[in-house]
Every structure is written in C-alpha cells, then in structure tokens.
Amino acid sequence: MSSSELSNIPEPDEFMRIAHKPPRSGWMDIPVVFKPGTYCFPAKAKNLKILGMPNPREWSPTDEDWKLPENWREIIREGFKDRLDKYRSFKLFMDICVRCGACADKCHFFIGSGDPKNMPVLRAELLRSVYRKDFTLGGKLMGRLAGARELTPDVIKEWFYYFYQCTECRRCSVFCPYGIDTAEITMMGRELLHLLGLGINWAMEPVANCFRTGNHLGIQPHGFKDTLEFFAEDIENITGIKIDVPLNKKGAEILFVTPSGDYFGDPGTYTCMGYMMLFHELGLDYTWSTYASEGGNFGLFTSHEMIKRLNAKIYAEAKRLGVKWILGGECGHMWRVMHQYMDTMNGPADFLEMPTSPITGTRFENTKSTKMVHIMEFTADLIRHNKLRLDPGRNNNLIVTFHDSCNPARAMGIIEEPRYVIRNVCNHFYEMPENTIKEQTFCCGGGAGLGTDENLDMRLRGGFPRGNAVRYVQEKYGVNRLACMCAIDRATLIPVCDYWAPGVLVTGIHEMVANALVMKGEKERTTNLRGEPLPGKEE
C-alpha cells in the first residue's frame, strides 16, 4: 500500500462521525404502507351501485393494483377543475396558505401519531402539490421547486390513506390565521377519490342504507316502531309510567329527528329513552317519523351532492306531516349539516313557523332560517324557566366531565347550554383543561366515518389527546363518567376511555336528565335507566 493510499483512509474520529442512518426522503417520496389497524375497509360495490356512484368494484387498499378506470388522470383533473370553479373557498384554500405552521401541531392525529402527513398543512399539501402542477404556471414550469408534483397511482393511495385519517373536526381551522378549513380540503379530497370509486365502507354502507331505507342501519319502519315501544316498556318498568310513542302523527306541532345511534346502540339508547320521558312529562305534541328516521348524514363524509340527497327527507317529512317546526336530538355532524347546509341545500323552509317552545313561550330566533332547534337549547330553556322537577341527587354516583363534540362546539357554538343542563341534573361536574374543551375541543378520533373497528389503532392514536385529558380529570377529581352529545362520540369514546382512562364510562346528557327528572305519578325509582341501583337504593 502506497503512502498516498494510506492518506485516503479516514481517521478514527472521522469514522465516528459517519451517520449510520440513510438520509430521509422528502415527504413526496415516502410511499404509504397500509398496515392493519390503520385504515378503513373499502366501500363494497353493492353500496356504490345503489347510489349510482362510479367505478364500483371489489378491491383492497393492500392490493398493488387498485383497478382504477383507464382514464383516471383525466377524471381527477376534470373533477379538480370542476371543484375549483364551483367552490371559491377551495380555490382560496389551495392558494392562500403561507405555511406559518400554526395548524401543524393542532391535529389530534399528528399529536398522537407523530406522522407529519397528519399535520393539517401537509395534509392539504397532498392536494396542493397536484393543484400546482396542473393549474398554476409556477408549478408547471418549476415542478418540485415550486412544490408541485405529478399525479401518480401512489399519490392516489396517499390521498386515500390520509383523507381517511382526518375526522373533519376543524380544530386546526380555529388556529389558522387565514381561516383555512382543512375539513373542506378533506371533503374535496374525498369527493375526488369517489370519482374513482374509492370510498370506505363504514361511511358508504350507512349512506346506501340511508338512501334506501332511511337510516344508517337499514332499520325498517316496523323495526323502528318495535324499538321505540321496547324502550317505552323499559321506561314503564323503571318509572311505572306508560308513555306514548307518537309515530308519523300528522298535524303534530313538532317533528323530532335524532341519529339512529340513539335508538340502536347502547349507551345512546338510554339517551333516547331520556328524550321520550322528557317529552311525555311535558305533554309535548310531537312525532317521530319512520321516514325521517335518521338525523345523521354520512353524505357529509362523501360529497356535497350526497349531503343534499340524504338531507332532503327532513323538510319533506316536516311538510308532509304538517308540523310547525323541527326539534333535533343529541348528534354531532348532523348539526353541522342542519346548521350550515340544510337551509341553502333544501330550504327555504318557509312552510314552517318560527320555532317557539310551547312550554315556556321562548322564540328560538337563532333558528329563524332553518326552523330546527337543538334539544340542548330546548332543555336548557325549560330548566331556566323552572319547568322541570329535577332531583340531581339521583345522579350522585356520577362524577361527570363533559366532552364538547366537534361539530356542535365549532360549527354551531353550542357551548354553554350543555354545561347548564349538566350542572342542573348532577351534583359533581368537573371541566377538563381549557385547551381541550369548547372551541378547542379534541376529537374522539372516530368522526367523519372513521369509527370502525378495523381502524382501531388509528382511532386510539387520534383519541389520545382526548383520552389524556379524561385521564387527568379522572386522577384529579375521580371522574367516572364522560358526558357528550353526539352519537358517534357515544360509540367511539368508549374504546378511547377504555384504553387511555379505564374506568370512565360514556353517557349522553338526556340520559342524566331523565334520571334526575321527577315525573308526575312515577313510582319510587330504584334504578337508573341502565338498571343500576340509584344512590342510596343499593341493597
């Protein structure tokens, strides 16, 4: 070995400085890997067919070939263009972001997972990069230098993975100085994917069922009737009071619409019984409808057209039955639709009257346009006017905290009413920390159609910030009950609590209202609606 060769050999300390890790690629070059537990199963062909949606087929995200239609690039390009022309907000959101980073650490999925593509700014970049390439001069000329990239099958896979990792909760938009609404970007991303037949079954099956039978589970009118009568029997066993179940009653004053989660799955069923008991006690002239048997609207997680299609039945049924106004139950995304879309999509509801409480005379001026009142406004008003006899001591076994559901809190601003009701029906109420509630509330991790069991790992990642705050009040105040007013929350927060704060159970608010409600002529109650002994009635 010559001396010149020897001098080329690095010194020991140079060896020490060698990084043993390969350089990381830029985000555009990191392909998506579909691991069990982190993605939702694709929409079944039968569900897309009945809705007349394009490219129905059997496929799986783990397949190499997603069986895209031959002209898929043109379809996306056209779809993109169409939406940029139609929705000015979309065009604005594509252009306006300055990457200030205010949103970056606000997404529950990023906070829980650490996956940078869950930072809202980067989630939006998934679309923006393609937008720049196809629709901006800079992007066309400069390519990657201008943050633009080609649309490839891998980009489509990435869209599917990450737009179904956004629960459209809109927490990030609270912090964006420009008001960019990432939920709307996700909605556009999902609309584009649907043009290629790429949806998830946990959203599309409810949509198909809703379209065909009227509710997410495809419960038929007689099944709906049976279910409500079944609840009435349970109520009679507990209170000794036989209550009516008004169904499709023409000329009733109020049409009551609630998500099917309320009458299908525990613990929503107890909340449903709560509404029934409250309405009976008030002697309310109301009706359920077997046609408008679903307040939820998974069209919101599909496309604007689908929101409108599924929502149309609400006003149609109000008109058919000749009611004066509409009252809606405890639900989350249902209220984003009712509050922000229903009026312009299927209104004007000029055949209805200004909602007025027949008990207190309160005119709900805030609903002048939609004619639909949130039950929490209705009940808070009743309590404010001292129209309910309540014994909060019956809920003394509950140490309660309240989870603001994303849509009522951020899309409607219903912040104080649920708290007012809870404080009046139970004696032990503790708030979670300020930066996890109200407008800043953390999502349950399972909204926007993601609450399915095959996606549980991802839901628990996204649910960590919420679970972490629940665990804090559990340790500090002994909280054992998490109250919420959303049917999806009532289902998805159960696993979140079970994993992050075991021992905390989930409840709807009207379940607690009904337990505290002292009804005229009731027998001495010994159990709550769950059949558990009331405090002081334990054997």
Add this chain to the structure above:
Amino acid sequence: MVLKNLLIQKKAAISKRWLDMILEAYPPEAAKFFKQEGNRFANPVGYTLLREIEPFYMELLEGLDAEKISPFLDRIIRIRAIQDFSPSQAVAFVYSLKKVIREELAMEIHERRLYEDLLKFDSRIDELALIAFDIYMQCREKIYEIRVDEVRNRVFSLLKRANLISDISEECEQKM
C-alpha cells in the same frame, strides 16, 4: 457500586441522551414537536416522555422492583403500542439505554475497569426489557379485547332488537 454513583452523577446527561435516542425513531418534524417543553394536553406524547424518563431512570438505578417500575413503563409503552412501530421497535428504547451508558461513560468505565458492574447493570436492563414486553402485550391484548367487545355489543343489540334471542330475564330468575 462505583458505576451506580457515576450513573447518578450523570443522570441529567444520560436521561437527556436516552430521550434523544427515543425521539430519533420518529420523523424529524414529530421529534421536534415532541421535544418542545409544551403543555401536557397540547403535546401529551412529548410531555409523557420528557417527564417520565428521568424519574424512570432513577427508579431503575434503585433496583428492579416490577411494581414500582411498571407504571413508568406503562405510560410510555401504552403510547408506543398504538403508534407506527413494530413490536420490537416499540420496546427497543429499553435497550438503547445500554448504548447511551456506554457512550456517556466510555472513559470512566475503561479507566476504572468497571466492566463487572456494567455487566450487572446490563442484566438489569435485559430484565427490564422483559417487563416492557409484557406491558406491550397487555396493551395490544387490550386493543384486541376492545375490538371484540365493540363488534360483540353491536351484534348483541341487533339480535336483541330483532327479538331473536330470549335470555334469562330477572322474572325467570325470581321464579327459580
């Protein structure tokens, strides 16, 4: 034990380096965020790691009392069990402590011939890894249990509503 005194003296440096190594497993954007001394509710992963690592390390120096050490491990592993890690990656941070100690105390160990002490402490870390593996499995089993419960409850309530099941009611029970 001379090594123990050194490990105590250097606790701040060692736990900081250990934490850095744990965070290296995440993408740089996430590592940067987790590293911030943020609010415990805004940055729960970072807060848990930053707050737990040093006391956890000090507890380990005292011995390997599974009851005392498990809560620390649980808080860290509960998070890693649902993140994008393979099982080995999720518990590998326990072993990285060996590397940290070797690097941080390389000179002292060599000069003062502390290899026997080091071997003993290595065995303690090996045992710790076994406890970590148990906790990791408990977390994963909990996830499977939650998933089964979710599906079972859904099916059960459907059957009940459809009047397809007739279980033993309280009335029947009283007659018996």
